[in-house]
Amino acid sequence: MKFSMIFEAQLADPTPENERQVLKDCVEQAVFAEEMGFDRIWAVEHHSLTQYAHMSASEIFLTWVAARTSRIRIGHGVVTMPFGYQHPVRVAERAAMLDSLTGGRVDIGAGRGATKQEMRMYGVRPEDTYPQMEEALRIFSSAWREEQFEWHGSIDIGPGAILPRPVQNPHPPLFMACSKHDTLKLAAELGIGALVMGFAGADDVRTMRKVYDEAIATRTGERFVSTEVNDHLSALCPTIVLDDADLALRLGTRGQRFFAESIAHWYGNAPAPTSYAESEDTADHVAAMARDREELVAKLHEANIPARPVDTGTYNAEHAYGSADTAISYVEQLREIGVDEVMCLIQMGTVPQEACMETIRQWGEKVIPRFRALEAK
Template sequence: MKISLFYEFALPRPWSDDDEHRLFQDGLDEVEAADKAGFSTVWVTEHHFLEEYCHATAPEIFLAAASQRTKDIRLGFGIMHLPPVVNHPARVAERVATLDLLSGGRVEFGTGEGSSIAELGGFGIDPADKRAQWEEALEVSIRCMTETPFTGFEGQHVQMPARNVVPKPLQRPHPPVWVACTRPASIQMAAEKCIGALSFAYTGPGPLAERVNGYYKQLEEIGVPATPQVNPNILAIGGDLSMMVAPTEKQALDRLGVGGGFFSFGIMHYYMTGQHTPGRTGVWERYLQEVEKDPTLAYGPGRGAIGTPAMVREFLRGYEESGVDEIILLLNPRSHEATMETIELMGTQVLPEFIERDEKAVADKAKRLAPVLEKLEARRPKSTAPAFDEDYSFGGLPTGRDKFTATEIPEAMAEINEGRVQAAQRAKEERAERERGQR
């Protein structure tokens, strides 16, 4: 089992002018330390308008910065929203490919639809359309990464003519594809499409084993590849995700403070029961009020990787026994110094045994799945992408309704050319003046 980190970039109020700047700088220091410690992947989410709970709105930018300070750790979108009004599929392909090139081929392409009223409503997305939008956008973004040129698409939610989308990713045919899964039905859907399942739902190691077995059973029996590259893997969250490791259990709990349950509270607030006034509602304040009523909320619904290295090793072994391929652990808000020590302790006293066992597990799994992958490839449907029309071309000025023509560039070029003419005339006059002076 691989062990990875998960960033929401929570930032509880009150805020100072430097807080967001410090948040991302601390995150980069942590990811650099995590790379040296041996964590498998850093997953960064994408959310919008979820103040305090999540300030990770542009994961590709943070991951690009992290790519230049790390060597081995994988860089995961956990997830990128695919509804076209949020991220057009051509732009998705461009950003994913660029990050893959910058990082030397370390991208994990996690995808999703979005679920909160803050985001769906903020971008004007009808919840009834979000699955269809995800499906169309996933197809188009992957085709943009793999086709030269992309030959065009006419769907209900995405329409795009033929264009050669550049650059192309370093990982060929494309980085591993994942989809966010919060319930058993979505895990089954991931298996049916032969892509990785990001199981963002707390079940605990026991019930998780059933989900893992169900994923691989569905994959083998009914999986039909939806992308050129199959990604047969399932990831899970660890407890309530929080990670805090210290020499003693008391130190770990003291350093965790009351923040361990904020992730779950934020989900309830923004996705289910909360009423939110933008820029006014104090989410952390409300959380503290609930913790005061019930102190156990500070640890979330299930205690995560919290305690001594020995306690955390035992906690993680339970998940390893479930058969899950990867587990993600969340970093506590406003706890940078304690997080840095936690990462160091994980690297020296926890991760080595899991890394060693995972290397063997990956090799064994490859052998076990070899005949399954043959079945999946035999089921792969023929491409429905249109053939490229070799006579197709585009050019000239963009023209819209009411005969509107975008003339900015011709006007700018005319100004540039006029400047060149004037510069040439001045140069000619200056030469003539010098020649007269030499006589």
């Protein structure tokens, strides 16, 4: 089982000064993650989603981190693939360049960039997002493998070469953001890894693993986007681990509430996240998340978008907030389910930098070694 971190560059008070600082903080965390034994970092790509994600140019962030590290894998989690966001040849070139410079450390995840805000910013039509994401994946795998590449689909490309060539053979591993059963099935059919986002608890991750495995077992291979199949499932694990377990629980649930309210704002047209009083305890945040979750589900239903509470990705009754033993217990559940990678979400908009750094240290010194030892046996 692998261990990674994912970065959104969230911040509760988005002043220009705070924005610059949170990006520096994310770099510091990523570099420290390598020192603490993490296997990979992921960076999202979102556009114009104030507070929720200030990571608009993840290729720059990841290059900056790659130059300061030597071992940890560098993951795009994910690249917005519809052509209105960026031309697929440009994405292929950037990834190949970074793969070359890092000696083959790059992973590429695909996403739709599905908020109305992002699509408005780039003139992307919702009905184009899934077809163009799949077509982009096919373009990459062909372009990276062929000396002279040519493509004729919804767009015409080439002939020409993608330079430089990626180090990894045949190309960097491919993944896809998955938050619903349909997207898990699609990832399996395309033969690419699944990045299970959202705050689903262990029971929901177990169901998602089953859906992914069943789709793998029944696929024909006709929709594979590459000759290289990647059946890898990564599951998000929101976590804050401190010596003071009660403080970790309070900071974690507050951070998760901020994350939930941000999602509800940009995906469900709810109010923007609010500031939280220091006097509010864990129960206050959990109650608020449960209330907001039901309101978001109702709004999605009004928009003719069928959703269950878990589909919103905003609430998880289980957690890895507390002591290292709390995190170990939760990861043991994920291991039993068959999760291939635990994707730690630590940098949430209201969590102080010192708590993020301490959480990375606790995972590196206490949590990860526990599972490395199990694998060694």
